[in-house]
Amino acid sequence: MNLLGPAEIRDLADLLGVQPTKKLGQNFVVDGNTVRKIVKAAHVEAGDDVIEIGPGLGSLTLGLLEAGARVVAVEIDARLAAQLPRTVAEMAPESELIVVHEDALKVTELPIAPTRLVANLPYNISVPVLLHLLEHFDSLAAGVVMVQAEVGHRLAARPGSKIYGSPSVKAEWYGAWRIAGTVSRQVFWPVPNVDSVLVGFDRRGEPIGTLAERQATFALVDAAFGQRRKMLRQSLGQLLGGTEAASATLEAAGIAPTSRGESLTVHDFLAVARVQIAAAGK
Template sequence: MVADENIPSAGPRFLGPAEVRLLAEELGLRPTKQRGQNFVIDPNTVRRIVRASGVGPDDVVLEVGPGLGSLTLALLESVDRVVAVEIDPVLARALPATIAAYAPDLAGRCEVVEADALRVEAIPGPPPTALVANLPYNVSVPVLLHLMALLPSLRHGLVMVQAEVADRLAAPPGSKTYGVPSVKAAWYADVRRAGSVSRSVFWPAPNVDSGLVAWTHREPPAVSATREQVFRVVDAAFAQRRKMLRSTLKDLAGSAAAAEAALAHAGVDPMARGEAIGVQQFALIAEGLALGVQA
């Protein structure tokens, strides 16, 4: 009998609590806090993440910290290709065998890269279009910002991070959680909260709940200042959160007068605080400083 090419390949089997613990035991793995290793043991959670991410059959997905492969298996049946970046050599070398065992018909869709996502400079193969990951809690914001800067091909994504970090990333100007991560993420994308995840779906269970953050790429503000110049302004503005911008930017500008001139260029009240303004205004302040506008 000739196989019908229109019949879809068999989907993957997923990792539950027993499978995760068995894999860990076989690898002699003891999850470490240093690498933020908390493995998802609930198949419904990884299915939910894939659905919420909006990825489809045309997407090339970058996954950071695949661990034992729970989310990887869920992604493989929905997308064209997954590039999984894993820093732990034991996990990186074991993942292809796990995929071959649990999703043999889909194994050709995945490439594993043993690397530190914070230091990676290129991703092999076709440019990734989406980032979907359970990011290690201890480096989640730096990793996300690094990859957004490194890979302009990324059009959308969804990451699972510590709930408090999720709130910060998606916070709008004026909110209590708005800060440096909020502004820098907004430089690259429209960011929104996409749900919560209980600590009970992980092994070992972390001490905090997690949050889902979804984002869609957009062009950065159209100013003459560079991203680096804008981010220096953002860092300075929040270094002393409760102080007015004319004070927090004085050293960066070189003088109080130069700081006030740059704020005027952006149409920002010099008595405002960083938490009150958005990325467009930060970009205009940086542009004013770079142009050396006069008071």
Template sequence: MTDAPSTEPSGLLGAAAIRRLAAELDIRPTKQWGQNFVVDANTVRRIVRLAGVGEDDVAVEVGPGLGSLTLALLPEVSRVVAVEVDPALAGRLPATVAEFAPDLTGRLDVVHADALTVTTLPATPTALVANLPYNVSVPVLLRFLELFPSIERVLVMVQLEVAERLCAAPGSKVYGVPSVKAAWYGRARLVGTVGRSVFWPAPNVDSGLVEIVRHDTPRGDDEMRRTVFRVVDAAFAQRRKTLRAALSGLAGGGPAAEAALVAADIDPRTRGEQLDVDAFIRLAAHLRPHL
């Protein structure tokens, strides 16, 4: 893939159209909302292709911005639900779709809301496909996987460092809370990288494309998930500590933490970064009486 902005294919936004729309709205991308607009049509087409969505899918897109990815998604799915916090961008998106893809306007729903507070959507999503705002990418991803179990597949663009954490395996230096929590919901893979020059403004970091395919069978109910996530948070709160020490506060003391670890067939001297999600599930089951 080339990082240079492409010419503007039919129905998609190129660099010139992005800047025109931004000028019309007097918009300057803000760090507050983690805005970096994609100005390369090849990149959004690549995201849609990797997402593997089809005509039966309802794709939820968080942070559609000026509509680059939205316009690439609309021809491929039955519906796009675009969640946008910026009122100017949320208000302009339907007109942008009407201008560039007039036959597809009926497939778009725009939700003007903060993705971290939204609780319902106008259609049931089957896929999350988004260039996520970098400053809230992990919380948004985990929230949508929690709230909408109908989401079977995820393809998101995030900061490369975050992508590597989400997809890391136990024992890796970057394995941590996001890695375990993503694994609770599905199998995460880094399926590509994206250079800085496809964005406006260009960020200071490269980006990664993360695919998550949800497990066919849930690992547990909501109560179990909350318990497991509490254990995960405690295990990684101080990475240098053994699990016996890290979990003593949660368990009500070192002896109780050690007993739970031994019962879960885990060496109490182990550290959190050595456990996979299944081990955390076993451990949480034994710690549950203490929580």
């Protein structure tokens, strides 16, 4: 299958009157080798049900279809959503594509249950989109996404790192994350002013906690990293009823009150949440 190159991308953009916008995070991949690199890194195989967010003009979509996947593409731009089936019908007529014209942050149901996520995510909403999809689609078992390098390294960061933060912990709730590759700025149109990386994930076989525990854990994470330089007994004080109450809750969870959020794993935050929930239920 032929993939879209720079000339085809620009011709399509001109046809639709599309000028890539920073607001929508539109940077289109114009290099077929990069597309195939992403598909390979995501271990996409024939018969896989893949969700793609922000397919744009279809560069990555065609690469996924070339690998034999069935693709559901979620696109917020009406012009792009309307054109994509036409492009695929012309370049990959036997392929299976479903286009959903919707804001990815609002999608809670899809025509198929996707097992893989593969996408060039809009940089301005990459983390919220990832967490939203993992929350609402239990079928997602693995995936690879292209994101801003800074964001990607945060997602894959481990406790104790200077870049470990709220996205790191929340991502870890759902599974294991890794840097799966780097991407040159030159493969995009327009060329972005930031570097990009591929981030891969594999979902846990079973959730580590309930919905209520996840919500409580994420609230603790937000509080801890909202004041990351403070000790947990201080940063969690408002949430847990004051400094003394926070210290007691942390100690009951086996966490030193003088610790800081950057030293805790998601399991540590979950332990604190469980103590908090148990105390509230008395």
